[in-house]
Amino acid sequence: MEPRCVECGFPIKTLFVQYSPGNIRLMRCENCKAVADEYIECEFMIILIDLILHKTKAYRHLLFNVINQHTVNFEGCFAGFVMEVNLCVSPSGCLSLLLKRNEGEWGSSMSFSSIVWTFQEIVQDVFVGNFVFFCIFLLSMRLMLNTTIQISRCKDILLAVLVSSYFKIFLIATMVWEFLSSVIFIIDLFVLSSNTVALKVITDSAMNRCIAVCFCAQALKLLVTQVPARRLLRF
Numbered sequence: 001m002e003p004r005c006v007e008c009g010f011p012i013k014t015l016f017v018q019y020s021p022g023n024i025r026l027m028r029c030e031n032c033k034a035v036a037d038e039y040i041e042c043e044f045m046i047i048l049i050d051l052i053l054h055k056t057k058a059y060r061h062l063l064f065n066v067i068n069q070h071t072v073n074f075e076g077c078f079a080g081f082v083m084e085v086n087l088c089v090s091p092s093g094c095l096s097l098l099l100k101r102n103e104g105e106w107g108s109s110m111s112f113s114s115i116v117w118t119f120q121e122i123v124q125d126v127f128v129g130n131f132v133f134f135c136i137f138l139l140s141m142r143l144m145l146n147t148t149i150q151i152s153r154c155k156d157i158l159l160a161v162l163v164s165s166y167f168k169i170f171l172i173a174t175m176v177w178e179f180l181s182s183v184i185f186i187i188d189l190f191v192l193s194s195n196t197v198a199l200k201v202i203t204d205s206a207m208n209r210c211i212a213v214c215f216c217a218q219a220l221k222l223l224v225t226q227v228p229a230r231r232l233l234r235f
Contacts, residue, residue: 001156004064005029005036006057009204012036015065037065051166054193059201063160129225134158137217144213145205157202164198165191192218 002011010031016024029036039047039061050058138154141147147157167190192214199210 001064003037004060005032005034006039006060006065007034007036008032009060009201016040037061039065051194054197056197056201059164059198062163063198063202067159067163125225129221132224133217133221136220137161137213140213140216141199141203144209145203147203147205157199160198160202161195164194167191167194188218188222 003013003015004010005012008029008031010029012027012029014027015037016026018024024040026035026038026040028034039050039058047058047061051062137158141157147153167187170187171184195214195218196207196210199205199214200207203210
């Protein structure tokens, strides 16, 4: 994908001109006449705060001007780490472990075989949940957004969804420190809203349709993964 103006989303040829190391000039958008990407000169924490605040400018910068460019920087490494976490961490699995620990079932009293069986169920839950999510997500897009599912287009959209699930990083904290089980549902809700903004940015579709697509995929994933979670709690 071409670089985009973070203000209006208009494609541009180049984001900046570099005269010498450390000496650059930001280009202006031909459509809205604003600076095409002001985040180029911003610290990563400022970008992260704007992502948490769900600013479309920050999502355009990350999805169009960072990930799709052939450069490796801190933001790109962060995006890659987020993708790994999203594929390997399951909210229902974290919930099961959290509830077991709160009930005193998770400790030295568990045998090695019980621990192996528990983590095997969690890994299975991760793969099944993600598979269901992506299938329903693509189907919902085809029906609600009238989007043609081409291979290149599909890759860009799924990449946007994976990266926008960055808040799942905090699920790791729930497995280390004690939190209320409701925290996991709050994280899920935040991921849902972030996925919606990313889908709107990448497809330029109406917000209500993007909400419907993400909600359907997340709801079906939650429905499928709740069964293994209940089995873990009864174990």
